[in-house]
Amino acid sequence: MENLNGYLIISAILFSIGTVGVLVRKNAIVIFMCIEMMLNAVNLTFVALSRHLGNLDGQVFVFFIMTVAAAEAAVGLALMIAFYNNKESIDVDDMNLMKW
């Protein structure tokens, strides 16, 4: 399939945007969204390769990842709300209690 490269390139771009977002942003929600973007970039790769190789395993994995992402969203948002209640901020630089 000729256009596999296109899928992979888009997915790589999405993943890079996500990574950079995680690394540079300080707002926890933005970081969180960036992580979701990275996950979905991976999903895209999975689907594309699954189709290309004719193996359904990749698509099964996508379901797994989506489930995990959903669970993660629930837990992560709950954590953030708890954190906001405590610190009135969702800036990750304020999360430093574990620091020495």
Added chain:
Amino acid sequence: MLDNVWLIPLFPLIGFLINGFFGKKIKNEAVIGGIGTLAIFASFLVSCGILLQMIGLPPEQRVFEKVLFPWIHSGAFKADMAFLVDPLSCVMIMVVTGVGSLIHLYSIGYMHGEEGFYRFFAYLNLFCMSMLLLVLGNNMLVMFIGWEGVGLCSYLLIGYYFHKKSAGDAAKKAFVMNRVGDFGFLIGLFTLYWWLGSNHNIWTINFTEIKAASNLLPYGGVVTVATLCFFVGATGKSAQIPLFTWLPDAMEGPTPVSALIHAATMVTAGVYMIARMSFVFIKAPETMMIVACVGAATAIFAATIGTAQNDIKRVLAYSTVSQLGFMFLAMGVGAFTAGIFHLMTHAFFKACLFLGSGSVIHAMHYALHKGHLHDDAQDMRNMGGLKKAMPITFLTFFVSTIAIAGIPGFSGFFSKDEILWQAFANPFHGGLNIILWGIGAVAACFTAFYMFRLVFMTFFGECRINAKVKDHLHESPLVITIPLMVLGFLAVVGGYIGMPKLLGMLPNYFEHWLEPVFALANEYGAKYAHSGGHHNPALEWGLMGLSVVIALVGISIAFTMYVKNTELPGKFTATFPALHRAVYNKWYVDELYDYLFVNPCKAFGQFLWKGFDVIVIDGAVNGVAGVVMAFSGVFRYIQSGLIHNYAWSMAFGVVVMLGYYVFK
């Protein structure tokens, strides 16, 4: 009757249990004292029955063993709770139960009104039980129960007035010093058991079995080691050099205790033990020599201290140490019968002396109490002239003093003279004999001196007690004086059962009685004894006369110094102040021990704790922890707590790893 030998220790045990558990509730002194006294008196009756039955048997059959129940059986080791009745243990049970009964009776009067009356009788009964186990045990371990048991009771009774610090100290000292001896006893036991077992496959600690196997033991060598260890045990229990210092301190206990435990019975346990194992001891000539030398040295050493003490009980205590020295001298020169004989006569007259002193103290205490005075009731300098106020006490005391001084016709003369003669004439120690005899004779002179000094200071001369309370001095009640009279009587006549052959008026019953016990020892001894000895009747007469003269010299010196010319002691002290101070302070032996053993031990313990345990070991342990902490202290800086740092380092790591695979 013989089969019921176990009743003898059982009665006092029952007495102990009743008084120990219910004494506090009974409260009635007559009942408590009655139970205690009856318990030991019942034992006395059984002992009499056994003695009579034994007399009825032919001499070679006078050995009886009774196994009560198996005690410790493990591997080849066997120790039963079992009793041995033979002529020797018969003598001992008679002395213990007989003198014990009298002292129990006496205690009812003496301890009247004391707070822990029931406790006292309970302990006294427990003591009698232990002592009877000691003398009746048919193996070393049952003997050891008694051996430690009497030590325990001695501890409890010395510490009877536990609120006094001195009493607590004395009790502890007595127990610990006894323990030093016990250590020796145990090692001796191990050595003998192990040697007989490993070399001849006879694994036993039973006296009769060891006796049967004793021909397998060598002369000297391992037997010397074992017997020396046993002797260490004996020095602890019987207050010999070097472990004698506890006995004078033990006078902190009530006077009947001093009479029973620290004069008549417990302290003679060491002598008894050597007699019981005579067939082993005789096989170690070196040990015999050491026993004799230590005995003689203790006799003279304690006698010198006795001359300068002012506390009536302390004089008697040192006298006891000295007399025990005589007994060990007898053991060391192979005169086992003479030693046991002296043990018996000493039990009579020394118990009488102690009880007499108790009677005096009782009277003094009462009088001083009436006058609300706080003078020392035991200090002889406060006494004097008590003869008139306390005639019975004086008479019995005086008779016993004559007996201990060694005046012919009284029991102490027969036994002591026999020891001195044997020290001179025994075939074992060669040239040492004359020295042993000489020391013994001088010690006898000192004995006569300090005993008469005591009598003169206490009963003769002016009454030095505060004049206010003079009229309160009075004779003690019958319950106290009856035991005194009985013991005084025995102190006079007790010697006639063992009259020397030389005097020939009566056969020497005592020697015949004990002959089967010591026959084997004498046989072994004869094998290396140098021939002859000095069996010259003329010489024996001469020495006997000499010892009488010596006693009289001692008495006359005392008479001169304390009756005729009472300034003399003061002058003497003034002339030789250093000597007097040294003697008065017991030659500073206690201080020496403190300096040599007690303080270094404490300091060493402190060092091990604060220096080694805390600094070295814990230092190492905490040091390891410290090193780990130091490393983690550096590494923890990586843990910045900033999420971006983690994220960046993760991304960096991913890049590096990818790069590695891409550009590999």
Added chain:
Amino acid sequence: MSNLLSLTTFLPVLGVLLLLFIPKDSKGTLRNVTFATTVVTFLVSLPIMFGFQTNAEFQFVENVPWIAAGPFKMRYFIGIDGISLWLVMLTTFIMPIAVLSTYTAVEEKVKEYMILLLLLETGMLGAFISLDMFLFYIFWEVMLIPMYFMIGIWGGKNRIYAAVKFFIYTMVGSLLMLVALMYLYFKGLEAGFTNFGLLQFFNLNLPLSTQTWLFLAFALAFAIKVPMFPLHTWLPDAHTEAPTAGSVILAAILLKMGTYGYVRFAIPLFPEAAHKFAPLIATLAVIGIIYAALVAMVQEDVKKLVAYSSVAHLGFVMLGVFAFNVEGITGGMLQMINHGISTGALFLIVGFIYERRHTRLITDFGGLSKQMPVFATIFMIVTFSSIGLPGTNGFVGEFLVLIGAFESQLRWWTVIASSGVILSAVYMLWVFQRVMFGELDNPKNQKLADLNAREISIMVPLIIMIFVMGIYPKPFIDTMEPAIKKLVSQVRTTRMSARSDSLPAIPAGHPGMPAAPASAPLPEGHAPSAVNPHHPQ
């Protein structure tokens, strides 16, 4: 009835389940339920004692498959012989006493405390009955955790330090043991064994060099637990900080794990190595006896003093065990039980006065005899039991240890160890004198109440045992003897075969004797230097 051992072991866990349903605040109920559980456990364990047949075999055996993971096959394999019987009985006997002693001592977090006590009991019982090495290891670790929390939560001022020290000390040893255990298991697999069952490993004739390393790993773990000099410093801290019941259990039972470990594992598994190290271990034991006695003498804290006296007593146990003859090991086993009873009692006694005065400094007391006569009597009996007076339990064990060791090659060690007899009298009597005798001059002591009914009933069983075991120890010795004889013969046969090529003939001694002719003791280095002929390297 065949599940009696399991029932005994896991009854406390049932008790824990019961406790979970009881509200936190009903402290009385919590205590009573715990006490009832331990009493029932004790009652259930009684048939074990009475049903025990006097022979060398393991009895009440249960053996079922448990975990199978690849080559690792663990079984639930339990059973007791004469050696472990009395330790099991000691555990079930001490536990109700320990629980009863906490009725007024612990007021906070009662529920958790009681749960931990019961879990501890299961752990200890399990360790004594395990015949599967892996099962043993698990129980061994299980014991550690409740004790850690007991010290760390209910302890004194310095409790965290003490708890961590206790935990890490023990952990270091047991991890080494785990490694050795795994190595041993693989050796066993090579020899055709298929599981962790202990008994088959006794027949595994390992070469001496392997035995040495494995023995060292096991010995270290057990030596820490005993504890032996110089690995003992966790003990005084742990004891001083632990609550009374914790100290009692620690002294009475947990320490026995170490000595039991030697008897059950280290010695029969690696007999030649054990022989090789006997002089070393005996030396440490003797140093421990003297050292601990001297240090105990100068302690200012009663509890620390008792803790150090434990080190000295367990030195005697080790000396007896490493005599490798029937008398010595019997003495050691008896001494373990004696120590459990008398030192347990001593800790209870310290607990009584601590509860009243909230101090343990010796100088704060004095003259208590007058105010507390019952207490004085009990304290005195226990003191003399600890000193080893004939007629009390302490003597029988100590004497057998000493005579056993004297017969073996450890003669000179014994002579030195015997002097510990003097020192023990010194420190115990000295503390007794300072606490009980003298003037009652401290006003705070003048109003002290004597022991109440509960406290007396705690002490009475212990006092009874002190005398029973001192006067009639025969039942105890008789039940132990076959198992100990078997152990001795296990050790000796291996040793004889190990020696046979270097020594032409060994005269047979009596059963209690080491193989060496005692009149001419061989230099110790001689014996194990020969390689086991079954495994020529």
